Every structure is written in structure tokens, then in C-alpha cells.
Amino acid sequence: MSAVIEGRSGPWEMVIGLEVHAQVVSRAKLFSGAATDFGAEPNTQVSMVDAAMPGMLPVINRACVEQAVRTGLGLKAEINPVSVFDRKNYFYPDLPAGYQISQYGRPLVGKGRVLLDLPDGATREVGITRLHLEQDAGKSLHDQHPAKTYVDLNRSGVALMEIVSEPDLRSSEEAGLYLRKLRSILRYLGTCDGNMEQGSLRCDINVSVRRPGEAYRTRCEVKNVNSIRFVQQAIDYEARRQVEVYEGGGTVGQETRLFDSGRGATRPMRTKEHAHDYRYFPDPDLVPLVLSEEFIAGLREGLPELPDEKKARFVGAYGLPPYDAGVLVADQETAAFFETVAKGRDAKQAANWVMGDFFAALNRTGRTIDDPPVSAAALGRLIDLVADGTVSGRIAKEVFEAMVETGKEAAAIVEEKGLRQVSDTGAIEAAVDRVIAANPGQVALFKAGNPKVLGWLVGQVMKATGGKANPKMVNEILRQKMGA
Numbered sequence: 001m002s003a004v005i006e007g008r009s010g011p012w013e014m015v016i017g018l019e020v021h022a023q024v025v026s027r028a029k030l031f032s033g034a035a036t037d038f039g040a041e042p043n044t045q046v047s048m049v050d051a052a053m054p055g056m057l058p059v060i061n062r063a064c065v066e067q068a069v070r071t072g073l074g075l076k077a078e079i080n081p082v083s084v085f086d087r088k089n090y091f092y093p094d095l096p097a098g099y100q101i102s103q104y105g106r107p108l109v110g111k112g113r114v115l116l117d118l119p120d121g122a123t124r125e126v127g128i129t130r131l132h133l134e135q136d137a138g139k140s141l142h143d144q145h146p147a148k149t150y151v152d153l154n155r156s157g158v159a160l161m162e163i164v165s166e167p168d169l170r171s172s173e174e175a176g177l178y179l180r181k182l183r184s185i186l187r188y189l190g191t192c193d194g195n196m197e198q199g200s201l202r203c204d205i206n207v208s209v210r211r212p213g214e215a216y217r218t219r220c221e222v223k224n225v226n227s228i229r230f231v232q233q234a235i236d237y238e239a240r241r242q243v244e245v246y247e248g249g250g251t252v253g254q255e256t257r258l259f260d261s262g263r264g265a266t267r268p269m270r271t272k273e274h275a276h277d278y279r280y281f282p283d284p285d286l287v288p289l290v291l292s293e294e295f296i297a298g299l300r301e302g303l304p305e306l307p308d309e310k311k312a313r314f315v316g317a318y319g320l321p322p323y324d325a326g327v328l329v330a331d332q333e334t335a336a337f338f339e340t341v342a343k344g345r346d347a348k349q350a351a352n353w354v355m356g357d358f359f360a361a362l363n364r365t366g367r368t369i370d371d372p373p374v375s376a377a378a379l380g381r382l383i384d385l386v387a388d389g390t391v392s393g394r395i396a397k398e399v400f401e402a403m404v405e406t407g408k409e410a411a412a413i414v415e416e417k418g419l420r421q422v423s424d425t426g427a428i429e430a431a432v433d434r435v436i437a438a439n440p441g442q443v444a445l446f447k448a449g450n451p452k453v454l455g456w457l458v459g460q461v462m463k464a465t466g467g468k469a470n471p472k473m474v475n476e477i478l479r480q481k482m483g484a
């Protein structure tokens with residue numbers, strides 16, 4: 001899936017690494033007991049620690065550590081039994097302490113991996129470099145007063161996981177797949193709600209370009225992009241910009257840039273010379289975080305079945321194509337819905353219905369899998385009506401639409417509308433005779449060896465029976481009567 005950029009002087013390849021900030025699902029903050037609810041009145045969820053009052057001491061929140069370890073395990077990563085919290089020093093109005101507590105040299109989680117599910121059903125591995133815990137900062141509000149900036153410290157001290165990938169991604173599509181898969185894993189684990197609009201998942205993008213096979217070149221970093229579409233736009237713009245710089249004889253300098261979603265373009269924020277010197281050092285208020293083997297093992301045992309394992313099970317136990325399985329396991333609710341539909345039925349049929357008509361109905365009605373227009377049980381009963389020959393596959397689609405509209409059961413709709421499939425040989429023969437009599441030209445063509453006409457004739461019989469004739473029988477009887 002790697003995208004090659006055709007420059008004037010030949011092809012270029014994109015190299016991309018992502019740094020994702022994921023807000024930890026936790027009732028309290030990383031080092032204080034203050035609440036973390038989204039959308040609360042400004043400055044109503046701020047403890048003395050979050051406001052950096054003199055003499056206040058941070059106390060680590062065990063629940064946040066558990067969430068970060070579980071995330072590390074979900075990313076198949078090494079969990080470091082000893083990690084250290086550092087102070088990352090910088091001055092900004094929304095950072096009352098003058099430093100952020102983060103992890104630098106010794107993060108909680110080391111190398112791991114995320115598997116991308118490619119459209120052709122194959123997978124590709126992207127390396128995870130590390131995951132560490134850190135505090136979020138507060139928020140400056142510039143739009144409340146014409147001449148003043150206000151500060152809201154509700155977010156100050158909220159736990160974030162920074163998840164850093166290796167520079168393994170080769171196109172904006174792959175970056176999109178990576179973010180979707182990462183978000184899916186986080187949601188399965190319940191460690192981050194993955195809500196990008198509310199800022200629970202934000203992304204810094206590192207992009208460089210190179211000649212295929214060459215060593216990596218200098219990268220630029222695009223800060224704080226909060227939608228997958230914008231991430232992809234920013235990557236494509238930035239890669240193209242760098243190609244133009246190189247082809248114009250210039251060099252790309254390491255710099256931090258911002259993405260302007262209105263223009264779909266990136267612009268410089270600061271260059272390397274103006275890069276922050278954060279003067280990291282271990283926070284003297286916090287001892288190293290030491291995890292026992294039992295603590296980690298206990299969390300490992302409590303992990304749910306994750307998307308990759310579920311996908312493998314769907315392929316193995318249900319015989320689904322890998323692509324279908326990947327789509328169905330993207331979120332737990334859809335996977336559970338599918339399993340209810342598939343129970344005791346043809347799994348491929350169930351997958352086709354869920355991914356086809358059912359997903360289309362969700363889109364059209366704007367409803368979600370938690371509040372579906374047709375329940376999994378009701379969809380299953382419709383599939384049974386096809387399997388036992390009560391309705392044809394084509395009529396079943398019509399029944400499904402009526403189920404979406406009325407909320408009624410499939411069987412009730414079939415009776416009400418008289419949609420039962422006609423499998424009565426006499427009735428079908430009569431219709432076939434009429435069609436043959438009315439279309440001597442087409443029949444002659446068929447007899448002369450043009451097999452395509454058969455489909456057209458079947459269509460005529462289906463039309464004559466209001467779509468209710470059993471198509472297999474129509475086919476057979478037509479062939480018989482035309483002497484094939």
C-alpha cells in the first residue's frame with residue numbers, strides 16, 4: 001500500500017511515524033483525586049496539586065498505571081518493571097507548575113506492535129517504540145474576553161498515554177489504518193474512549209521523504225492533529241511539499257509545523273534552533289514506579305479478546321475471508337452483533353447481511369449498532385426464512401427494508417405482503433409457458449446456442465410472478481421446456 005510520489009526527477013517514498021496522545025479512561029487524574037469528566041464548568045475539577053500550589057505533592061493513581069500497562073499488553077509490548085517520572089520543564093500560562101510530569105529515559109512500556117489490516121486481507125506490522133504516562137496541561141481560552149486570556153485547569157493533570165510508533169508507515173492510507181486499529185485496540189481495552197472530537201486522541205505526525213531504498217532523511221513534525229482525515233491530508237501535503245523542496249535544489253530542515261485544516265496545508269511553527277530545551281530530570285517528589293510480576297500477570301489475565309485474536313477466530317471458526325473478519329471485529333459491538341446473527345446459521349450469509357444491507361441501513365437511518373433499526377435476532381430469523389425457502393434472496397432484501405421501516409418481524413411482513421416464494425411446480429410451469437409463448441425470438445436465440453438469453457428469460461418469469469418464484473426452479477423448468 002506504500003504510496004510513491006512521482007517527482008520530476010523520479011519516484012519518492014514517504015516515511016511516517018506517529019506520536020499519539022491518548023487520554024486514559026480514569027475517574028481521577030494521574031497524580032490527584034480531582035475528576036476528569038469532559039465538558040465540566042471551567043476550573044471545577046482542579047485539586048491543589050493540579051493548580052501547583054506550593055508544597056503540594058503528587059500521589060500516583062494506581063488505576064492509571066493499570067490502564068497504561070493493559071494498553072502496553074494490548075500492543076504486545078514489553079512492560080518495564082521499573083520506570084521513572086521526569087519533569088519536562090517549560091513555561092506556559094496553562095502549565096501552573098512550570099513543568100509537566102512525564103517519562104523520558106525510562107518509560108513504562110517498551111517495544112510492541114500494531115497489525116494493519118490491509119484492504120486485500122493481508123496484514124502489515126507497524127512497530128511501537130514506546131508508551132509512557134504523562135500529565136495533560138490546562139487550556140488557554142482566548143475567545144472569552146476581547147483583551148484577556150483565561151485559563152481552564154480542568155484538564156491539568158489528566159493522565160495521558162503517549163504512544164510512539166516506529167517510522168514504519170509508508171502512506172497516508174497506512175497512517176489512517178494505523179490510527180483506526182490503535183483506536184480499536186484502546187476501545188476494546190477500555191483504556192481510552194478514542195473520541196478525537198473531544199481531544200481524547202490526538203496525534204503528532206512525523207513525515208520525511210526519501211528515494212526508495214535510501215536511508216531516512218530529515219523529518220518535519222506536524223503537531224496536534226485531531227481527526228484521521230486531517231492526519232491524512234497533513235501527511236500528503238507535507239510529503240508533497242518536501243518533494244518540491246528537494247526537487248527545487250533545497251534541503252528540508254527539522255522543524256515543527258502546524259496543520260491548517262481550512263487550507264489543507266501545513267505551516268512552520270518553530271525550527272530546530274528554536275526547539276525547546278526541556279531540561280528533563282527525575283521528579284524528586286516521586287519514587288521510581290516498580291511493578292511486580294504478579295501485578296503485570298494479573299492484568300494480562302484480565303485482558304479481553306482483542307481485535308487480532310477475534311479476527312483470527314472469525315476466520316478459523318466461521319470460515320470468513322480475512323477482510324470480512326477484519327471489518328466485523330473493528331468494534332466489539334459489531335462483532336457481538338455478527339456472532340448473534342451467525343449463531344447456528346451460515347456464517348458467510350450472516351457476514352454478507354451485516355456488512356451489506358445492515359451497514360447500509362445504519363448509514364441511511366443514522367442509527368448506531370447500540371440502537372440498531374433491526375435487532376440481531378430479527379435479522380437472524382429473516383436469514384432463516386431464506387434458508388428454508390420461504391422467501392428468495394431477492395425478496396428477502398425487500399423484507400429487510402420493510403423491517404427497517406416498520407420494525408416488524410420478517411415472518412409478519414412476508415405474510416402481510418404475500419411474499420412467500422412460489423415453489424409450486426405447476427404455478428411456475430404456467431408462468432414459464434406464458435413467457436416462452438410471448439418471446440419466440442429469444443427462445444430461438446437460446447436454441448441457436450446463445451446461453452446469455454437464459455438469464456433474460458428467467459428475469460421475465462420472475463417479473464411475471466412478482467419476484468416470488470423460486471429462481472432455481474425457474475431456471476430448471478425453463479431449460480427443460482426449451483429442450484436444453
Ligand code: ADP
Pocket residue numbers: 015016017018019164165166167168206207208216217218219
Ligand atoms: P522526538 O522525541 O524528538 O519527537 P523521536 O526520535 O522519539 O523524536 O521520534 C519521534 C517520532 O518520529 C517517532 O514516531 C518516529 O517514528 C518518527 N521518526 C523518526 N525519524 C523519522 C524520519 N526520518 N521520518 C519520519 N518519521 C520519523
Ligand code: MG
Pocket residue numbers: 019204221
Ligand atoms: Mg516528537
